[in-house]
Amino acid sequence: MKISFKKTYKFAIKSAFYISLFSTAFVLGLAMIIFKVDPKSLWVFGIIFVFAIYLFSFLVLQYRVERFIYRRVKKIYDDVSLLESSTLINQPITTDMETLTREVKKFATDKKLEIEMLQVREEYRREFLGNISHELKTPLFTVQGYISTLLDGAMDDKTIRKKYLKRADKGVERLIYIVEDLDMITKLESGDLNLEITEFDIVELIRNVFDLLEMKADKKKITLAFENEYIRPNFVRADKDRIQQVIENLIVNSIKYGKKGGVTEVAVVNLTKEKVLVRISDDGEGIEQQNIPRLFERFYRVNKSGSRAEGGSGLGLAIVKHIIEAHKEKIYVESEFGIGSEFSFTVEKAGVKEEKKEPKKIIDKEEEDEEEDE
Known part of the structure; x- marks a missing residue:
């Protein structure tokens, strides 16, 4: 650890002031009472005495406090440096107890958070x-x-x-x-999986997924349908195969956890001028709130026995999350236990980037027309 010393004079200044004030008053009082000295003649003596005592007290106190605190506080810094704390190793040793307390408290808080994070990671690793x-x-x-x-x-x-x-x-x-x-x-x-970005009709893609999973849904008499019967084509810009995998995994989940004779509905909504929202909802058993934050963890199962009986690798939702994040999009989940669940994700509309470039092309054309007129 770098040996440097940050001094503080607040303690010595205040202490020397109190000592000099008391000493001067005491000496002047004794001189007037015992030696019967005229108070007017003691003013010069008092001024000189108070400055001398103040200076002496300040120097002695500062030196002694520095030596006392330096020896003891340095040991704290040395002990902390063994833990390789970047917050304290490079800091100069301070005699200001307030600063020291603040630094040690911050160090303790950081270490506590670090230990808690390591404990969570260890628990996750074991699981x-x-x-x-x-x-x-x-x-x-x-x-x-x-x-x-x-x-x-x-x-x-x-x-x-x-x-x-x-x-x-x-x-x-x-x-x-x-x-x-x-x-x-x-x-x-x-980040080793390269996405092949193309433009395609996501409504048609969902219909293809319905056809693929129709037999699986029929086994539980679950109906696969669009929320809006007269849904129109909606072109998006993404990796078609990966988005199909996302939709398949979410619909398979809705079938797996859906109630017999229930419905899985898919909606495609124009969220903004640049984004499309795909929403997949079911009327199944739903998910308890305490399980929702961990849904996208690898191998995490809400109902361990039931999930394994249904099959699957336990990685479906984790893959969904990573594919959506690889597209720099968001995935959301809402669920009410006993009523059903709804998963939704965003995807970029087709032609968004081209639309952003159009204003520049128009301006360039106008400038060319102006040049021709000139």
């Missing part, structure tokens, strides 16, 4: 490792069990062999699904 081990362990043990059974003699029975191989194949497919989703999230978080 994440537990979740990923469970997600991978289940299909691995399934595949291992079927293969072991076949190797133990069941392979000779053609019916059992075919059935067990199909089940093992499903377990492998689930493993591949989880690994691919993890790989995608890693690329999205690191």
Whole structure:
């Protein structure tokens, strides 16, 4: 730590003033009472005495306080420097207790926040490792069990062999699904996934997703529909495949957690001149408020047993969030437990950038016309 010393004179100035004032009054009082000296003749003596005592007191007090505080406070700075605090290591040692108290308090607050953040991260790390081990362990043990059974003699029975191989194949497919989703999230978080931005009709894209998920919705007798029956085409500018993945994941979630015989509605709203809002709502079980802030965490499940029974990697909403953020857009969620949930996200309208350039082209054309007239 850099050894520098920031002095403060407030304590010495005040203390010397009080000492000199008391000393002068006491000496002058004794001189008048004991020696019967005329008060008028003591003025010069009193002025000289008060200045001398003040100066002496100030120097002694300042020196002693500096030495006293320096020795003890320096130890505090040295102890703090062991913790590599950037807020205090480079600060000069101060004898001002108010400043020292403020600096130490700030240091303690920063450290407390840092410790709390580390505790949250550690808890998240443990939960994440537990979740990923469970997600991978289940299909691995399934595949291992079927293969072991076949190797133990069941392979000779053609019916059992075919059935067990199909089940093992499903377990492998689930493993591949989880690994691919993890790989995608890693690329999205690191920025390695390049977006292919094109212009397309998002209404048509949603209709295609409806067709893809129609059979899945029919199993729970859930109706997939637009909020507005006479919805018009709406062109946006984004990565078509990734936005389709977002819509698929959100609709699959609405089917998974929707009530039997319910409805999943999708709305496309012109939010502003530059943005389109896509809203996907269901009338399912809803989400409790305490779970909403963690919905987009990897492997976080509101209903762990029910979610795993429905399948999925537990990464769907995390992928949705990262894809939307990769487009520099926002995703929102509103839910009321027992009534339903609504997910919505923004996407840029097609032709926004071209529209912004048009005024400049018009001005240039006007300037060219003026030049021709001249």
